[in-house]
Amino acid sequence: MTNTLRREVLQLYRNLLFLGRDYPKGADYFRERLKSAFMKNKDVTDPSEIRKLVDRGEFVIKELEALYFLRKYRAIKKRYYEGEH
Amino acid sequence: MSRVLVGVKRVIDYAVKVRVKPDHSGVVTDGVKHSMNPFCEIAVEEAVKLKEKKLFKEVVAVSCGPAQATETIRTALAMGCDRGIHVEVTGKDYESLGPLQVSKIFAALAKKEEASLVILGKQAIDDDCNQTGQMTAALLDWPQGTFASEVEIEGDKVKVVREIDGGLETIKINMPAVVTADLRLNTPRYATLPNIMKAKKKKIANMKPADLGVDIVSRLEVLRVDEPPTRLAGVKVETVDDLVAKLKESGTI
Numbered sequence: 001m002t003n004t005l006r007r008e009v010l011q012l013y014r015n016l017l018f019l020g021r022d023y024p025k026g027a028d029y030f031r032e033r034l035k036s037a038f039m040k041n042k043d044v045t046d047p048s049e050i051r052k053l054v055d056r057g058e059f060v061i062k063e064l065e066a067l068y069f070l071r072k073y074r075a076i077k078k079r080y081y082e083g084e085h
Numbered sequence: 086m087s088r089v090l091v092g093v094k095r096v097i098d099y100a101v102k103v104r105v106k107p108d109h110s111g112v113v114t115d116g117v118k119h120s121m122n123p124f125c126e127i128a129v130e131e132a133v134k135l136k137e138k139k140l141f142k143e144v145v146a147v148s149c150g151p152a153q154a155t156e157t158i159r160t161a162l163a164m165g166c167d168r169g170i171h172v173e174v175t176g177k178d179y180e181s182l183g184p185l186q187v188s189k190i191f192a193a194l195a196k197k198e199e200a201s202l203v204i205l206g207k208q209a210i211d212d213d214c215n216q217t218g219q220m221t222a223a224l225l226d227w228p229q230g231t232f233a234s235e236v237e238i239e240g241d242k243v244k245v246v247r248e249i250d251g252g253l254e255t256i257k258i259n260m261p262a263v264v265t266a267d268l269r270l271n272t273p274r275y276a277t278l279p280n281i282m283k284a285k286k287k288k289i290a291n292m293k294p295a296d297l298g299v300d301i302v303s304r305l306e307v308l309r310v311d312e313p314p315t316r317l318a319g320v321k322v323e324t325v326d327d328l329v330a331k332l333k334e335s336g337t338i
Contacts (some may be wrong), residue, residue, distance in 0.1 A: 018278040066273040
């Protein structure tokens with residue numbers, strides 16, 4: 001693995017780990033799954049394959065951000081705007 | 086038109102189950118997850134968006150509270166604010182810090198920083214007061230656009246679409262003005278780890294209410310804090326007749 005790619009993978013892991021702190025089922029639950037997801041691909045060496053996996057990770061980040069936003073929005077809406085349409 | 090002041094409050098996280106202290110003097114805050122008030126996030130997002138549209142030069146995030154308030158300011162900086170001001174209020178003063186005291190601080194800062202717009206969340210999810218924006222506008226004698234669901238700058242005026250009972254109201258007010266954000270104003274961006282790291286380079290000024298010449302003595306006394314009543318268990322009925330009988334019994338029909 002080239003150095004820049006290695007750094008990208010590590011940064012992706014860190015960013016996901018940080019996001020995991022807000023995961024509804026808890027940070028521990030998230031960390032376990034995150035680790036196994038990364039370990040599953042530890043033997044991938046092809047740079048283009050690694051790139052694809054990193055891109056998938058970036059996609060997951062966007063999904064998590066959207067999940068957190070919706071969860072918060074719905075909770076606040078339910079508490080303060082009940083009965084409205 | 087150059088500067089926006091945006092207020093951020095550190096509150097108990099929305100997802101945490103809030104518990105009342107055994108002596109009913111307040112709620113348990115020790116060891117409880119805190120984060121930025123969701124309505125403040127919306128206010129920050131709006132301020133940053135206006136800056137990105139090049140309508141303002143600078144966005145300043147302000148928070149009043151103990152040392153941990155800087156974490157909340159840091160989040161605001163990660164979302165795109167340029168610099169922060171931490172007005173340090175601790176101990177007994179922080180416990181009695183209410184909307185009036187915070188409004189006085191904001192009014193003093195708005196003048197000091199020569200802000201042309203102050204954006205705040207419409208209310209905080211901890212005390213649910215919904216007063217800070219209104220009182221800040223009153224103290225400054227500035228126009229106010231509360232419960233904003235749309236904000237548009239038109240020259241030296243702001244067009245604010247307000248959420249009111251049963252619909253929307255559009256008003257146009259002169260700047261400088263105070264705007265408070267409602268839930269549907271925008272979708273706040275997430276403060277990502279790389280942005281939080283970058284935000285560490287941004288400056289947070291520290292000051293005390295006294296530095297602004299503000300008296301933060303509170304005239305309110307909290308007598309007692311209670312949990313809302315728990316919902317009572319329901320009953321199952323076998324037939325329609327039973328149901329009607331039960332409803333009559335409870336006086337519903």
